Amino acid sequence: MSKENVELVRDAYEGFAAGEFDAVSHLLHPEVEFYGTVGGMTEGQVARGARAVGAAMREDAEAWEERRAEARDLIDVGDRVLVLQHEYRRGRGSGVEVEADTAVIYTFVRGLIVRIEPFMEQAEALAAVEVER
Numbered sequence: 001m002s003k004e005n006v007e008l009v010r011d012a013y014e015g016f017a018a019g020e021f022d023a024v025s026h027l028l029h030p031e032v033e034f035y036g037t038v039g040g041m042t043e044g045q046v047a048r049g050a051r052a053v054g055a056a057m058r059e060d061a062e063a064w065e066e067r068r069a070e071a072r073d074l075i076d077v078g079d080r081v082l083v084l085q086h087e088y089r090r091g092r093g094s095g096v097e098v099e100a101d102t103a104v105i106y107t108f109v110r111g112l113i114v115r116i117e118p119f120m121e122q123a124e125a126l127a128a129v130e131v132e133r
Contacts, residue, residue: 002076009074009081009106012113017069019061021054028053029112036118053116066090069102077129081106084122105129 008027015024034047034056047056061067067089075082082105089098103125107115119125 002078002081004111005079005081005106005108006074006076008108008111008113009083010071012106013069013071013083016057019058021057025050025054027113029109029114032112032114032116034116036116063092064089065092065095072101075129077105079108080129081108082125082129084125 012024012027015021015027028050030050031048032050032053034053036045036047036056047053068087070086071083072086073082073084075084082103084101084103087098087100087102090096091098100120101122103119103122105115105117105119105125105128106113107117117125117128119128
């Protein structure tokens with residue numbers, strides 16, 4: 001199943017990166033949770049459900065004049081897939097540029113993404129995967 005999960009993450013990742021949130025909603029579990037600081041969410045907030053996750057990601061996309069995320073490595077970890085990525089963003093209006101190597105852990109239940117957990121530090125994400133193995 002984990003090989004399939006990697007392909008599903010690749011599809012979701014491409015859809016999210018292109019801003020096609022509705023097009024990837026079929027990959028999300030009805031009770032999906034997104035942990036992050038996008039779309040006006042602050043540290044510790046969680047978007048629950050496909051509609052809330054899509055809204056948070058859309059709001060985040062609108063905040064940036066330009067944003068790119070390049071998946072450099074997709075690592076199969078059983079019911080999870082770790083994406084090591086390079087992100088670039090330029091603020092809308094401010095022009096502030098942000099560039100970093102970040103990571104996201106996608107967790108699956110019955111072939112659907114049930115949890116999306118971004119990390120600003122790749123080392124943190126790698127440690128999280130090791131601890132939970």
